[in-house]
Amino acid sequence: MDIFVENLVQIWDDGGDGIVALDGITHHFASAKLTCLLGPSGCGKSTLTQIVGGIEQATSGTIRIIDPANPATPARPGERSVMMWQNLNLFPWRNVIDNVAFGLEMAGVPRAQRYTHARDMIASVGLKHFEEKRCSQLSGGMRQRVALARALVMDQPILLMDEPFAALDAQTKIVMQEELTRIFERMRKTILFVTHAIDEAILLGDEVVVMTARPGRIKEVIKIDLPRPRSQELINTPEFGDLYDRILHLIREEVLNAMQQQNEAAAQ
Numbered sequence: 001m002d003i004f005v006e007n008l009v010q011i012w013d014d015g016g017d018g019i020v021a022l023d024g025i026t027h028h029f030a031s032a033k034l035t036c037l038l039g040p041s042g043c044g045k046s047t048l049t050q051i052v053g054g055i056e057q058a059t060s061g062t063i064r065i066i067d068p069a070n071p072a073t074p075a076r077p078g079e080r081s082v083m084m085w086q087n088l089n090l091f092p093w094r095n096v097i098d099n100v101a102f103g104l105e106m107a108g109v110p111r112a113q114r115y116t117h118a119r120d121m122i123a124s125v126g127l128k129h130f131e132e133k134r135c136s137q138l139s140g141g142m143r144q145r146v147a148l149a150r151a152l153v154m155d156q157p158i159l160l161m162d163e164p165f166a167a168l169d170a171q172t173k174i175v176m177q178e179e180l181t182r183i184f185e186r187m188r189k190t191i192l193f194v195t196h197a198i199d200e201a202i203l204l205g206d207e208v209v210v211m212t213a214r215p216g217r218i219k220e221v222i223k224i225d226l227p228r229p230r231s232q233e234l235i236n237t238p239e240f241g242d243l244y245d246r247i248l249h250l251i252r253e254e255v256l257n258a259m260q261q262q263n264e265a266a267a268q
């Protein structure tokens, strides 16, 4: 699915003049590509993701979601996507399979059918034999896998991921990044992946969209032409280092701007 975002503006109501969170975002999130959104805190990454996912309505601008195989019938935001948040929203008292199958259950899919599908997804995220465990009995990394399986089981072509790995410890994060890379390379969905981590963005992305401090605009789009399949070893290559330096330079400026904004707001 291609996602064409055109001149998107979002002004949140704050009881005063409003907060301009997005100020004219135009971008083509290409079908079957993984795009990372990177930018300082408060620059509108979550806002953009939620609008693309149909959870929020933009103040102005357009979003066109188009299946290249069927361009005459665009989809509504949210219709062909599934979201994964940092806050996982798993049901701790339910077991793994009933968490993974939850969306299918809500959609009225019969039990046998949803369990078959859920079992496949649980296996594909490396949790085979954990189907009957309650989520409260799992480690943070395992819960993250359950959340990923729960998103994948919906079979939607667009995956919107808002800092899904931010709360994980360093080692678990590496494993999950490799897991996602593997799944992406196999399933080829259109993925929007929000992150604060430059190395994560380069490792995962086909491109990195760097946003400015609020009001969020696109500062630069960096193509990541590193070959796939990718693994953590890439981090030690000179190509990775060059991309890292380039993005660090872009982002440092924006983080300083964001900090200055925060200081000015606190002084008022």
Ligand SMILES: Nc1ncnc2c1ncn2[C@@H]1O[C@H](COP(=O)(O)OP(=O)(O)OP(=O)(O)O)[C@@H](O)[C@H]1O
Pocket: 012, 013, 014, 019, 021, 039, 040, 041, 042, 043, 044, 045, 046, 047, 048, 214
């Ligand atoms: N529902 C809302 N109502 C009012 N203001 C909001 C709402 N959601 C976000 N904002 C404001 O819009 C701006 C952008 O917020 P957003 O959460 O999109 O940023 P972000 O880039 O995701 O930040 P972070 O990296 O900290 O998650 C912020 O100033 C935030 O306070």
Ligand SMILES: [Mg+2]
Pocket: 045, 046, 047, 162
């Ligand atoms: Mg956010």
